[in-house]
Structure formats: C-alpha cells, structure tokens
Amino acid sequence: xxxxxxxxxxxxxxxxxxxxxxxxxxxxxxxxxxxxxxxxxxxxxxxxxxxxxxxxxxxxxxxxxxxxxxxxxxxxxxxxxxxxxxxxxxxxxxxxxxxxxxxxxxxxxxxxxxxxxxxxxxxxxxxxxxxxxxxxxxxxxxxxxxxxxxxxxxxxxxxxxxxxxxxxxxxxxxxxxxxxxxxxxxxxxxxxxxxxxxxxxxxxxxxxxxxxxxxxxxxxxxxxxxxxxxxxxxxxxxxxxxxxxxxxxxxxxxxxxxxxxxxxxxxxxxxxxxxxxxxxxxxxxxxxxxxxxxxxxxxxxxxxxxxxxxxxxxxxxxxxxxxxxxxxxxx
Numbered sequence: 001x002x003x004x005x006x007x008x009x010x011x012x013x014x015x016x017x018x019x020x021x022x023x024x025x026x027x028x029x030x031x032x033x034x035x036x037x038x039x040x041x042x043x044x045x046x047x048x049x050x051x052x053x054x055x056x057x058x059x060x061x062x063x064x065x066x067x068x069x070x071x072x073x074x075x076x077x078x079x080x081x082x083x084x085x086x087x088x089x090x091x092x093x094x095x096x097x098x099x100x101x102x103x104x105x106x107x108x109x110x111x112x113x114x115x116x117x118x119x120x121x122x123x124x125x126x127x128x129x130x131x132x133x134x135x136x137x138x139x140x141x142x143x144x145x146x147x148x149x150x151x152x153x154x155x156x157x158x159x160x161x162x163x164x165x166x167x168x169x170x171x172x173x174x175x176x177x178x179x180x181x182x183x184x185x186x187x188x189x190x191x192x193x194x195x196x197x198x199x200x201x202x203x204x205x206x207x208x209x210x211x212x213x214x215x216x217x218x219x220x221x222x223x224x225x226x227x228x229x230x231x232x233x234x235x236x237x238x239x240x241x242x243x244x245x246x247x248x249x250x251x252x253x254x255x256x257x258x259x260x261x262x263x264x265x266x267x268x269x270x271x272x273x274x275x276x277x278x279x280x281x282x283x284x285x286x287x288x289x290x291x292x293x294x295x296x297x298x299x300x301x302x303x304x305x306x307x308x309x310x311x312x313x314x315x316x317x318x319x320x321x322x323x324x325x326x327x328x329x330x331x
Contacts, residue, residue, distance in 0.1 A: 037125055038084060038092055043329040047082040049297070049322025056303065056317055059310035061275045067305070071107040074180065074314070076100055078118070080322075086329070089127075096121040098151075104181040114182035118151040131199055138199040143211065145192035153187020153218075154180065189216045194233075205249070206238035217263050229258030237283070245289030253281045253301070278311040280304050295324045 038045060055074040057067040082096040098118035105111040123145045131139040194211025213231040220226055237251025257277045283301040290296055299322075303315035 036084075036094075038086055038326075041328055042086070042326045043331065044083070044085040045324055045326040047080075047084070047297075047322055047324040049080050049082075049299075049320050051078040051080070051299075051318055051320035052076070053078070053316050053318040056305050056315045058314045059279070059307075059312060061312050063278075063308045063311045065305055065307040065310065065315065069107055071105050071109065071111075073103070073105045074316075075103045077102075080118075091127075092125040094121075094123040094125075096123075100184055102181045102183070112181040114184075116152060116182075116184045119185040120148040120150045122146045122148070125196075135201065138197045141196045143192075143194045143196055143209075145190075145194070145211070147186060147190040147192075149185050149187055149189055151185025152183060153185055154183050186215070188218050188228075190214065192233075203241050203243075204238070205241065205247070207235070207249075207251075209235045220262070225263045226260050227263045228260045231255060231257040231277075237285075239285075247287050249285040249287075251283055253283060255279050275312050277313050278309075279313040279315070280309050293326050295326075297322050297324060 053074075053076040055068055055072075057065055059065050078098055078100040080096050080098040082094060084092060084094040087093050097120060099116070100118050101113070101115035103111075103113045123143065126142045127139070128142060129137065129140040131137045190213055192211045192213045194209060196207060196209040198207040199205070211233050213233065215228045217225040217227040233253065233255045235251060235253045237249050239247065239249040241247035255278070259274045259276055281301050281303045283299065286298045288296050299320045300318070302317045303310065303313075305315050
C-alpha cells in the first residue's frame with residue numbers, strides 16, 4: 001500500500017513532469033511542475049527527500065469507508081536519494097534508492113516496527129513532441145518506470161504489499177503476521193509504461209498523465225502462483241508560478257486495478273481472487289528556488305476518505321519535503 005509510485009508517488013516517477021527553467025534550476029515564474037524531470041537547460045540533478053505517511057482508514061469491498069479503529073495504524077518514514085541525468089536531447093534516465101522505517105498496529109495489542117532498504121526504482125522519459133512553439137499544442141513524452149524487488153517483501157502467504165484490504169484479511173485468516181512493519185518492498189517486480197502531456201502559458205502550467213503498472217507473479221501458500229491485474233493510474237494537475245521562483249501544482253490521482261488471478265496452468269478459466277481495487281487522491285506540490293542550483297520541494301498527498309470513491313484499499317495521507325541540486329548543460 002505504501003510502496004506505490006505518487007506510490008508513488010504518489011506515485012509515482014512515471015507520473016512526473018519535468019520543470020521548466022530560465023537558469024540552471026527552474027525559476028523566474030516558469031513553474032516546476034511535479035519537480036521530477038530535467039528542464040531544457042539542465043544536464044543532471046541529485047535529490048533527497050523525506051516522506052511521512054499515516055493511515056487514515058480503509059475502503060471495504062463494497063466501497064464503504066471506515067476510519068482506523070483503536071490500536072489500528074500504519075505509519076511509515078521514508079528517505080529517498082535520487083539521481084537524474086540527460087542521456088541525449090530527448091532521453092532522460094533516473095534512479096532512486098529508498099530507506100524506510102515502519103510502525104504498525106492491528107488492534108488487540110498487536111504492534112511491531114521494522115525497516116530497511118526499499119525497492120530500487122528506475123525511470124526513463126523520451127520526449128516525443130515539443131510544444132513550446134505553439135500556444136495550444138502540448139509537449140508529449142513517453143515514460144517508463146521500473147521497480148526492482150530489492151526490499152523485503154510481505155510475509156509468506158500474503159499478496160504483494162500493495163494488495164489492499166483483501167490481502168490483509170487473507171493473511172489474518174492464515175495466521176500470518178499482518179502488521180507489515182518489516183515489509184520494505186512490493187515483493188514483486190513492476191514495470192509502468194505511460195504518457196505525459198504538459199503545457200505552460202506564461203505563469204500557469206498544466207499536465208495530464210496516464211500509466212499502467214504490470215507486475216510479476218507471486219506465490220500462494222498452497223504453492224500455486226498468482227498475478228495482480230494491471231493497475232491504471234491517471235493524474236491531472238495544474239497551477240500557477242511566480243517570478244519569485246515559487247510554483248504550486250495541485251491535482252488529483254485516480255487508480256484502478258482488477259482482481260488478481262491464479263496463473264498456474266490447468267483446465268478451465270483461471271481463478272479470480274479478491275475484488276477490484278479503486279482509490280482517488282488529491283495532491284499538491286509546492287516548489288521554490290533557493291539559489292541558482294538548489295530547489296526546495298514539498299508534497300502533500302491525501303486519499304479522499306469518502307465512501308464510494310474507493311474500494312478494497314487502505315487510505316493514507318503523506319507529507320514529504322526535499323531538496324534538489326542541478327547541473328546545467330553548459331557546466
């Protein structure tokens with residue numbers, strides 16, 4: 001649940017948009033977007049961020065929302081270092097390495113904590129259309145995100161970390177530790193192809209992005225294997241920028257995933273497991289240049305805790321802050 005990619009981040013590398021710049025870092029009212037990709041004048045960037053996530057509750061299979069009960073919580077502190085480099089006029093490559101600490105409780109006095117390195121993330125962006133020459137044609141780029149399961153996956157017998165309410169319920173029935181505090185990764189590899197469309201008009205910017213996450217299979221307690229259905233992610237965001245070097249981007253993220261299925265060969269159709277999963281989150285990114293090369297970035301993402309807007313998912317709020325240092329193309 002917490003290792004998405006807003007996760008994600010939110011979610012989130014394949015759903016990011018590059019900042020625009022008039023100096024080495026984005027400034028002068030051009031806008032930073034989601035502050036993830038390089039501006040035209042930038043050659044490389046290093047970043048560090050810290051993110052605190054707190055569980056608000058969960059959506060049931062029928063879409064009803066309940067806040068977390070007494071003694072039920074899931075709290076995560078995640079630190080992440082990233083590197084982004086331009087590999088050509090149209091290609092950017094990124095890598096991120098997270099570390100995390102988690103505190104969890106499932107009621108009745110069952111609590112635990114844990115942590116360690118998370119899954120290794122990599123991403124690429126290929127520019128397809130440059131929209132700067134037209135006031136109406138947006139820029140377009142193909143993105144590809146990859147998650148490698150370097151972190152510690154969920155306990156044996158459970159679905160991947162992002163398995164939602166049904167995964168936790170199944171684990172409880174099998175007597176497996178369901179606090180998940182020692183889990184630092186998805187437990188499976190993931191690939192996320194997507195597209196980004198973005199446009200800037202003087203002091204206002206907007207973007208629309210979509211991606212699909214596909215994961216490798218995982219093993220069930222009976223020895224069979226199962227695979228999560230593709231997860232569709234759509235992000236729409238926009239906001240103003242100011243000549244002081246600050247910009248604000250606000251938007252919404254919607255994710256939808258079908259029920260996982262067994263993948264073992266056999267007669268008849270493959271068995272469906274669980275139910276469809278849906279969540280919707282609101283997000284805001286505030287960025288400000290604190291020098292020609294340094295930019296401070298803050299991010300708030302909150303799953304909308306309303307019945308009917310999600311299904312079979314945990315709901316979380318996450319607040320992050322970070323710094324970004326860039327090298328210009330003429331350095």
